[in-house]
Amino acid sequence: MTSATDPRPLPAATRLIATDLDGTLLRDDKSVSDRTVAALAAAEEAGIEVFFVTGRPARWMDVVSEHVHRHGLAICANGAAVVDLHAGGEVLQVRPLDRKTALAVVHVLRDAAPGTSFAVELTTGIHYEPGYPPFHLDPGATVATAEKLLHEERPGESAPVIKLLAQHPELAPDAFLSLARTAAGELASFTRSSPTALLEISGLGVSKASTLALCCAQRGISADEVVAFGDMPNDVEMLTWAGTSYAMGNAHPDVIAAASGRTVANNEDGVAVVIEQILARQTGTP
Incomplete structure (x- = not known):
């Protein structure tokens, strides 16, 4: 180098x-x-x-x-x-993350890493679960379970999901990333940019x-x-x-x-x- x-x-x-x-x-x-x-x-x-x-x-x-x-x-x-x-x-x-796929990732990570909380980034803004660290830059965010945040009455009628965020309060950042890729890497793309155990999840190949x-x-x-x-x-x-x-x-x-x-x-x-x-x-x- x-x-x-x-x-x-x-x-x-x-x-x-x-x-x-x-x-x-x-x-x-x-x-x-x-x-x-x-x-x-x-x-x-x-x-x-x-x-x-x-x-x-x-x-x-x-x-x-x-x-x-x-x-x-x-x-x-x-x-x-x-x-x-x-x-x-x-x-x-x-290049969106399919809502059903996002929900499948949520379920897999909850089983693989109990205590994980989630946020959903849409083209219109971010929303998150009650246990997720709040976004002070986004005071208007909806707070609800991931199931409710990802639900839509009719497919395609809601704003696209551009990123799912997963946070764990105890795991080391790289260990959490490795665990997530092993558990759900066939469903979506996993990465991280935070110094904390915060994963960023996109559509597969994105x-x-x-x-x-x-x-x-x-x-x-x-x-x-x-x-x-x-x-x-x-x-x-x-x-x-x-x-x-x-x-x-x-x-x-x-x-x-x-x-x-x-x-x-x-x-x-x-x-x-x-x-x-x-x-x-x-x-x-x-």
Whole structure:
């Protein structure tokens, strides 16, 4: 593995930069540094598209919405939604989790890990069970059992489910993820991005990587022309898919193993460091 100070992992021509947000582009205080703002603007000015690829829902994209330039697109909810940030987070494409499948996952995890509580992320907002830690950013959420939250009178009449969340108060995060994948991995895609035992569950085959690949194919961009950044297990598939990828200095061990390179931590503007190197190489400036 090479570091951000070594230019060898950079492709000859970068056409798209795909970056995670929390723990990657954002500093720990959720801000975007002046250096990073300048690097993003310079990349787009040079004709390189910048995609924010995150586990966040569209309504939580205000942290970067003012730093979106030409394209305005972001991949949210770990690949379950493509949104237009220029249009206030309008959802353009959804790759939903089937409600019956989500309910089957709930039942399997309750048996495999007693004490698990659930939240249901819809295109219209999040709702959760009484035992689930409350979302203070979403005070209007419905609180009910997962069965009630996932029920619909007629198939297809309710807002699509883009993510199921499962939280356990005692299990170690990686152990919970491993248990869930073993117990229900044939039903859905499981990942995590929180430092706690909080799992993010999407439709089978839905990930940051698979949706990014679809978006790139629509633009005639190959994986070899993509540089990706991430820090947590929900970034692993994307970093593996991209032709060039960087684990942040603060990254999870699985991310470090998956990436082709490593940059400095998010609080040290690790994404900006690499973007500056990309631009220097493509423009021939020192």
